[in-house]
Amino acid sequence: MGVAAEGRVDIAGGIRALPPDVFYSQLTARNRGLVDEVEQQQLRRTTILVAGCGSIGGAVVEPLVRLGAERLVLAEPDGYELHNLNRQNAGVADVGGNKAWVLADRIRQINPHVDVRIDARGVTADNVAALVAAAGLIFDGVDVTDSSALACKYGLHVAAQRSGVPVVCGYDIAGTQLVLVYDYRVRSLPVLRGRLDGHPVEQLDPLRFLARVVPLRAVPVEMFGELRRQLNGESTVFPQLVYTAHLFGVLACRVALDLLAGRPVRHRIAVDVHMLTRPGRQRWRSRATRLVELARMSRVALAYRR
Numbered sequence: 001m002g003v004a005a006e007g008r009v010d011i012a013g014g015i016r017a018l019p020p021d022v023f024y025s026q027l028t029a030r031n032r033g034l035v036d037e038v039e040q041q042q043l044r045r046t047t048i049l050v051a052g053c054g055s056i057g058g059a060v061v062e063p064l065v066r067l068g069a070e071r072l073v074l075a076e077p078d079g080y081e082l083h084n085l086n087r088q089n090a091g092v093a094d095v096g097g098n099k100a101w102v103l104a105d106r107i108r109q110i111n112p113h114v115d116v117r118i119d120a121r122g123v124t125a126d127n128v129a130a131l132v133a134a135a136g137l138i139f140d141g142v143d144v145t146d147s148s149a150l151a152c153k154y155g156l157h158v159a160a161q162r163s164g165v166p167v168v169c170g171y172d173i174a175g176t177q178l179v180l181v182y183d184y185r186v187r188s189l190p191v192l193r194g195r196l197d198g199h200p201v202e203q204l205d206p207l208r209f210l211a212r213v214v215p216l217r218a219v220p221v222e223m224f225g226e227l228r229r230q231l232n233g234e235s236t237v238f239p240q241l242v243y244t245a246h247l248f249g250v251l252a253c254r255v256a257l258d259l260l261a262g263r264p265v266r267h268r269i270a271v272d273v274h275m276l277t278r279p280g281r282q283r284w285r286s287r288a289t290r291l292v293e294l295a296r297m298s299r300v301a302l303a304y305r306r
């Protein structure tokens with residue numbers, strides 16, 4: 001081991017030896033002036049449940065800890081696969097490892113005082129009530145690609161609505177990150193804003209679920225061709241991109257601060273990265289194309305919502 005390496009080890013050891021409050025104060029020092037002390041402590045004290053630690057849930061864990069979250073529960077049954085590495089916070093050495101355990105090791109490198117608990121069962125009918133009861137804020141990253149996961153996702157929202165715990169969901173759709181906020185502290189708010197009323201979740205396939213929950217107007221132009229392939233049975237895997245998935249972590253951290261501070265939050269936030277980077281003429285062309293695609297797909301979407 002060289003001198004530089006030894007120096008790094010000695011510095012790291014000294015940092016880890018700092019008292020927790022001193023460590024936390026230094027970790028969050030650059031937040032000051034933008035995050036006030038009351039908000040910072042609310043974030044520190046709140047137990048945050050991240051349900052599903054893949055593209056969406058996995059994108060918010062590390063930013064939350066860097067922002068100052070110190071109490072997390074990570075619920076995830078699956079391990080990393082090679083095709084996850086195009087967008088999720090993992091490397092080759094992590095393939096095969098449970099996503100929650102890998103993320104827990106990573107965030108302890110950021111804050112060794114973080115209290116992180118792991119439920120490698122994910123969200124199930126047996127544990128959902130206990131997971132929600134322990135949480136003050138939930139990030140819903142539960143998979144939407146198979147019916148059994150959809151049932152778990154719905155069960156999570158049912159439990160959150162009963163307990164009055166806000167839930168933040170994300171959907172990465174081509175270049176668009178769609179964030180849906182369900183502040184179930186408002187007791188009159190129905191589960192998933194009533195989008196599934198009269199439609200038992202066990203009778204819905206992923207496309208029918210998404211057709212009811214995700215507004216068609218939030219679907220970016222690039223996804224219409226893929227939707228047609230899905231409907232025609234030509235494709236079963238939705239494409240996903242790193243910058244769209246990671247954008248959930250950016251948006252969700254701000255939403256977390258606002259919710260915990262009691263500030264009003266938009267219930268639907270959509271950011272289309274592709275549209276933002278296009279110059280004016282290309283942007284108008286994309287909008288025109290999207291209007292045509294919306295007209296073509298609207299009847300199909302309505303049929304799927306019945």
